[in-house]
Amino acid sequence: MKTVFFVLLAFWLGMVPQFGRAHALDPGYLDLNELAPGTWRILWRIPDVNGQPMEIDAVLPDHCAPAHGPEPTAENQAWVSSWIAECDAEIAGHVVTIDGLERQQNDVLLRVRLLNAEPVTLRFTPDEAELMVPAEPTIWSVFGSYFLLGFEHILGGWDHLLFVFALFVLVRNPWRLVGAITAFTVAHSLTLAMATLGFLNVPAGPVEAVIALSIVFLALEILRHKEGELRLSEQYPWIVCFSFGLLHGLGFAGALAEIGLPSQEIPAALLAFNIGVEAGQLAFIAVLALLIAMWRLIAPRNADWVTHLATPVTGYAIGCISLYWLIERVNGF
Template sequence: MRAAVFVFLALSLICAPQAGKAHALDPGYLDLRQLAHGTWQVLWRVPDVKGQPMNIGAVLPEHCKPGRSPEPTSEGAAWVSTWVAECDAEIAGQTVTIDGLERQKNEVLLRLQPLNSETVTLRFTPKSPVLTIPVNPSTWTVLVSYFQLGFEHILAGWDHLLFVVALFVLVRDPWRLVGAVTAFTVAHSITLAMATLGILNVPAAPVEAIIALSIVFLALEILKHKKGKLRLSEQYPWIVCFCFGLLHGLGFAGALSEIGLPPQDIPTALLAFNVGVEGGQLAFIGTLSLLILTWRTVAPPIAAQFHSIAALVAGYAIGCVSVYWLVERISGF
């Protein structure tokens, strides 16, 4: 009984306060750009929480004045403040703190752009709200930071996860499913790179609506399934996933463009982000498979009895959530 778990997942999406938003756990962003010796331009971006800036603050090294961010101004989905800090000494080897991050679920990315050395990308987490700026930065820090960002971004994107859940219901063969998810990743990697680099520019609102529509399509495929007669998404899952992956990549690009890419390591950051997304998708599929295996092992009679209606119930649950998102996003144009 593959779809029992999906029903509860879909219903939880309806009740989740962030269900209408694709990326409710967007990270914060701190950019330090050196203008001259001892002078730094600071950009501090804080996620929006119910119309107010998240209760976190950037704290620069002690010898930098001002060391804290001024009151931010709203830019819709985030709050932004900028200022110029004067530092009496080098900040390499010093600590930067995100005050209050330990009480949040979000993360914060730091991009450090010195005049005479490589750009550094660091990642603050609730467990690591204080970081030391490396004296000799390496490309490895970019790889790790953006891989983790991609991995966690897919797990926080409810609409992308529901798309994977619908695929899981439709495609029963494990290798075909992995192939379909990989085709999805290849496709969104293309549009993500094009949009992030400015080659392709599409408004975010229609993209988010079409992403919801892609989930509606898969829900209909589940509901119209007939034994012995394969639907389009079951016959050619990799083609369907590739086409929809092009759209989902534009959705990923919206979040990544707000975070920014290190100018010196754009290819590395894009690669790491995409590999992280693929890793997150495969980890999610593995978790679902383990849950279903456990269900079948612990309660085989119940699982067998529920099998006949499971896909139908899952299809309606996924359809209801995706239609709700579609209407909400269209109404927000």
Template structure:
């Protein structure tokens, strides 16, 4: 019981200390598009931090004026600024810097769109705040960047992690669990694609509230599972996960809308992002399984009482999210 309690406390503490929005760590996005031989348009989105733009700034290569943009304006989700720069020379091989990123947890994606060469995508992190502009880039580099983004996004989305944690407790059979997670990924891939191409458009706040409600449902199913009766969520969890995955995909769509997608490589970026999410989920489950197996070997089996305690803890946090998100409509 102690292990489940420790895992629950750690996860719930992280949930409670993070912003109620599951996507508070959305990356920044900088797009630099060539419109003439020596002229580029720049679009810069900074993440929102408690109603203020994150303390980062994009610094363009020397020879480009102005190297920095104007003060950003909020669009209710991020802080946006756009401007036009003139560059006296070819910017290929020149450095771009994201100033202040070394003190942040976020990443920044930079998309370069030259007129006469292939687009390029760069991923900046706190450990890589300066990078040189490549002369050319392939779709594979876009795939890698968005795969990493999807992998990290699922591990930073506390409500999605809590959903997977509840599923881990509910479904004891390993293959059923993997099948359920895969069904979840397939479903959110569908709605994510529909939302990205503008076919499906649902406001963000109701989606976030229903995501919290889906976690409440799983918590209730864990408690009710003690009755010993057939429960669809436990015997055929992929059906339930597919349905909820359609909803969670709309949440991912909101995150990708903030990040931006490369117009010339949308299919590759979508596929990579979804595969990254799936990999992140399976890694999270793998860590949980390793911890539980280790505990059973060195201590004792996990009791039913620990499972119930975990279910009530998960339900309490998800109910808090549900109420807070509904009150924010």
């Protein structure tokens, strides 16, 4: 049953069609920028769904005209609409709505830049599609929004999750595993910050392909595992994780590039996003460990041949999934 558990989980992570994309749950982004008293420039970025804009719409308060924007146009794997709105009263203290969000799985980030005031960052969810704009921003609103964005992004990034799952299978020592995950986070934090701030500019296609290749490498390491012998990747997994984390950070940067960062709170937003990613990774590892611990308590001891079969079968499953992603992404260049 341990074999079945690993294989089913691996296929759940990668082979279901809607999870084929690395980041199927990229959030929307609504930017309200006050140019002059009562005059607002609106930027509305809508996630792409199979080549069409997601069926959601940003709606301003009733005293703003126009409350809806023009038809969006395709731009960088998203759909963008922008317009100038005139409001008879302040937006602060009034409700902004994302119509149709309750039928989706995505979130939408809202950034409000009041005239002569610090930006406010808020977050719409399917359960909270209406938000009242506060008059005074707080750093905690930025931190909370980007922490949840990072947490949800890692849980929606199936290639990143499969990488962590492969580490879980490969590295048997719990402390080495936690150290490897932390090294992975430190590394991707560095490249994420450099790419987001404009110091690195790498095309997304090759980055996504190399991320798939990193999972292929871990699958091969799993298949080469021998009882009683520790390969370099098992004895010092933090080295492997740090190296590949630099690449995965460039993948995370693509998500932040789509939604932007609050100009006055970039350090807090980056820190919160990375902490959210680390929390998501550790939560995923904790769930896996809990499931296996529960199985060991309720199930009889597995036969020796089943135990020996678990690792190679899991390695082949992970390898097939990641190799499929690699070929798909290389063909997409």
